[in-house]
Amino acid sequence: MLGPHVMRQNTNMRQAIPPDERVAVAIMKLASSSSLRYVMNQFGMAACMVGLVTHEVCQLLNEIASNKMICLANLQQITDGFNKKGFPNCVEALGSTHIPMLCPAGRGRAFTNRKGYASVILQGMVNHWGCFMNIYSGRAGRAHDAHTFRNSPLTGLMAKGHYAPRVEETVICRVAVPTVTLADAAYPLKSWLTKPYGGNVTDRQKLVFNYCLSSYRMAVGYAFGRLKG
Structure with missing residues (x-):
């Protein structure tokens, strides 16, 4: 669901972070009290990128997925x-x-x-x-x-x-x-x-x-x- 919205183009400078990896970074940060530095080491990316990716995925979850995924109880x-x-x-x-x-x-x-x-x-x-x-x-x-x-x-x-x-x-x-x-x-x-x-x-x-x-x-x-x- 989020894939098309977090897809980035590869450049001559570097390869883009794949959509599934971006979502995985956000899930790991949200699911634990781990620091940005810990998540950075697990995925091999800069701490600032971990923060940006997590914020981006959270915004998309709110805008795109919340009404489809979150259902109030009967x-x-x-x-x-x-x-x-x-x-x-x-x-x-x-x-x-x-x-x-x-x-x-x-x-x-x-x-x-x-x-x-x-x-x-x-x-x-x-x-x-x-x-x-x-x-x-x-x-x-x-x-x-x-x-x-x-x-x-x-x-x-x-x-x-x-x-x-x-x-x-x-x-x-x-x-x-x-x-x-x-x-x-x-x-x-x-x-x-x-x-x-x-x-x-x-x-x-x-x-x-x-x-x-x-x-x-x-x-x-x-x-x-x-x-x-």
Whole structure:
């Protein structure tokens, strides 16, 4: 699929890197935490070329292959999965984490998060298995989760019915409830996004609803843990 897009012409100066080798370089770099120098030695090419080839293949995967290769799980399977864990009519869990980085010169205040180190924010939405369904990154670590959420494409995508159609409702205690996404208290409350009770809450609200929501939002935490691991 990618071959025609990564094909290069041979020149009098050197032979072009074959398409299958370009893809193999990118796969090896993406599949491990190996350095550019390690991959360079395996394929006999310059480190800068390894970086360029990996970036090129990643762009092509996003532009050409993602819609053909990445399929979201069956909606009913996801809602059934969350329901078995104790939270009905849920289709996703949403959260964010900080990815450490070297602070850009002169911008330490913007990128230093509340824990005191420089980072960018990664917002992720996962299903009940902890598989990522949507990601958004790049906001400076000092930004609030709600600010990151408002500026991400996710709100527009959800309004258009991506990831879960908003027409399916379940009657719970005689109330028609739409499918929802679980989030923590930092996020805004929306028709498709639910979060813990805030302010003065009863013991029942705190122990039942908030506890269940927080417990099954941990799918996001597990997904981030595996990613960082």
